Amino acid sequence: QVQLQQWGAGLLKPSETLSLTCAVYGGSFSGYYWSWIRQPPGKGLEWIGEINHSGSTNYNPSLKSRVTISVDTSKNHFSLKLSSVTAADTAVYYCARIEYDILTGYSNGAFDIWGQGTMVTVSS
């Protein structure tokens, strides 16, 4: 049973850098895109970006200038850094995975496993 367990600082001041980590337990790390998704209180979901086991990344264009996603394959971890946060970055942040075929690149593009979510509040 694959599980994603995430953690990180829950309270930040404006201009600080958000930092979260997601660990993958019980499954392979390769053959997946590992994503970060966020959800402001009472609002919808926003995809932030993703990374695969070899470190190839894709980012939401609206956040790209402030986002860095990295991977540590030795620990089956991947991490999110979001710089210069403001109150608009207050949200529940989720990690999630999308499966893809390493040989063909084919993916169904759907997030099948999600972390438990981490509430991050930005306030002075």
Added chain:
Amino acid sequence: EIVLTQSPGTLSLSPGERATLSCRASQSVSNSYLAWYQQKPGQAPRLLIYGASSRATGIPDRFSGSGSGTDFTLTISRLEPEDFAVYYCQQSGSSRTFGQGTKVEIK
């Protein structure tokens, strides 16, 4: 960026009734990279449908998806009490985006 517009915003129905949720894309979603999720308060979303019409593992057959191109539909044939939740569509044809959600509430 592909914008997904879901309708209606809220659907008020009774248990046992049929629910029909719509998701319209601003441009064609390639290879039907369209998924549907269910989210309950305080929980992470759960994958229901991928590839527009394939049910994810463990999803009851009262959930079905259809559509292609720019118009997609999630149908819940007979609502069970546990189906009252918010539903999101999501595309991966060009980057990845979500619709704004449809809330299915008890009438």
